[in-house]
Amino acid sequence: MIKKHRLSRRTFLRGAIAGGTVALALPTLEAMLPHGSALAKDSVSKPFFGVFYWANGLPWHAGHGGEQAGSGGQDVWTPAQQGDNYTPSLLLEPLARHKVNVATGLTPHTEIPSQPPGQSDGHMRGFMVALTGDRPRSEGFQHSAHALTALRPSLDQYVARHPLFYGTQEKPRFRSLEVGVSQARFHEYGHWNAISYNGPDSLNLPLLQPTQLYDRLFGAVQTDTLDMQRRAKLLDAVLEDARDLKRRLGQDDQRRVDAHLEHLRAMQDRLNADTMRCVQPSRPSDSGDLLQKTEVMAQLVATAVACDLTRVFSFMLTSPASTHVFNNLGVPDGMHKTCHDGHWERVRDIQRYQMQAFAKFLDAFDMISPTGERLIERGCIFATSEYGEGWKHSVSELPALLAGGANGRLKQGVHTREPGGNFSKVHLTALTALGLQETSFGFNGGQTTETISGFLR
């Protein structure tokens, strides 16, 4: 265990919350890393990838369809100019300091099978395309029950499992992290709980409490080397049990046990691996509102990336079709109902607030690396939602943002617009920025070979 208590600078995030305090030590990357170590030299060159998700799209306007045009709602998302250094719109103002790239006008191009009916539903089609580049799986789809599953991995898992991303060299302790904040759910089941998928019926549910994430990253067990070795040895027997079982099962169940085996082996690798390679921050509190918890969680995620504990993450600010009540904004009902009831101004206020949260999230990646560059310069963070707007569930104008420099591959502060363009162009742009050498992305009618060239250097 490396315990170098030589942090000369610490900043503490503090906010008065119901008489209490949220506190999280924020060590600079330079102080956290063993000076001159291989980690410090290597990790700065490795890109990271993240997904940031917010619920219920944007306030509706004419770009979403004729009925929306008649509602009188203005487009408060699309910047007036295209190209570099665009002037942010009302909703993008909170993000101005981060110079995020924004692609407007994009929409899903995936096919919509006629059976079972309802697969055009904006919620379900929208968030599947935004996150996976594919439509929902038809098998088992039930519109009335809102039952659905993904056909393939979400983009974060696609990246995390891509042979060129982690490669064959030593991998971080966690292939990916899944984190969220709001606990409100449209349904308590299935894909309404998560934005990270390994494939059909295989969710990576987000950790929703800072202490949960902290314990996973910096848990006490990692301090006892002997205990870790004995646990690792014990897993030999558990793995043998699992392999015995797998041999007796049919294909579907074998896949489930395979996934279980993979996770057991990863856990064993973590137990056998070196102990923590950077100084731990102090344990955070679980209290706070949406913005405060976003700050705390983002700091932990950024610390994990800085310490090379992972290089892939997803962050679900609010869940798909969220019922979160933004009563701090004077909105009395859950967000999903607020959209359905057509309260344009309330939806505008909520989405501006969610962009403030994204800005807070990006703030955490502003820490300075040993080479003097900001951590965000290594990363590519893709932010999206589930459809264009929530009043009529139009998937037109599905929002897409790309933040970060991707080790110099991504420009910053660019707006491009392509009404009706294939949404998967932004996926392929992110993959290209990460250096994954993909020539196409998107599935079942959603394929594209085009990137958003204005975003790439």
Next chain:
Amino acid sequence: MPRLTNTQYINALTELFGPGLPGFTLEPDTNPYLFFSIGASTTQLSSYGVERYAESAYEVSRLVFADAARRDALIGCAIAEPTCTSDFIARLGRRLYRRPLTPQELERWVTSAAELTTPEDPHSGLALVVAGMLQSPHFIYRVQLGQPDPDDPSRQRYTSWEMADRLSALLWDSIPDEALLDAAARDELVDDERLRAHVERMLEDPRARQSIQAFFAQDLDLKRLDDVQRDPALYPGFKPELVEDMRTEARLLVDDIAVDSSGELNGVALDDATQLGLILVEDERLPSCMVKQLYHHANSRIMGRAERAALDDLELEFALSGYRFKALLIALALSPGFRTVALPPAAGVEP
């Protein structure tokens, strides 16, 4: 192959190791549709989910082995005795895996206990083995492989061991007790009359009440009550206690009409037309719908059209019973659709 739901997992550990266990932070149950039992048979565990099982296992083991009296009561013999370790692992294994351990499994865990014991603590190896067996997929998953059905070559019959697991999951949301495992060892749970006797015994157990409550809570999606919030300025009549009142009302109603059997599920007359009461009274499809839902739940998966043919018989028995929910559970447990599964058609044969 279902996985234990979180409720089943926690109930199992409480039965095996006694009350006072730490609060477990497991990966939340999820499901694609309706019931956690269905999600448990289709969804895959995430990396974090596997880690949480590991941490829970170590927490339980630490707690039990830190208390010498509790530890010795669990082990049931002096560890210095030559067969104590083996006897204990075999006994614990039968409860955890819901069947006897194979000779290879027994040897594997006995060897692990010996290898992991430290000089300072003779129980340290066993403590780790308990944590290991709690992480085994044989405990976490409900393995159901079946055997040829002597009455129908087109179907596979669940073994008595598997029936013990199926019954305890459905009726108790837990693992089988020793009596049910003993019955399985005598191969009684493939016999109509003896199976009925065990089901009736299980329905009289307080665990059945909890399990029935859990079924209705999921069927009626009562979890959504957790998210009921209203701005008091706009809804002055709304009080937080109202949510708890709604929950209590639902629980009492289910107890009344489904557990205590003082009423019928069809056309139940309520003195005060409550929200849940209205749902039950006004939904004329309720008995038929409930049979279908229970059938999906009991089998931990969405049943196909052909499989649902068995529902006609269940619905008839339900009606004949006066729409008594416990009678429906007995009929279900005895039905071919719960005790057997159709074999896939041979290659080249039209279904």
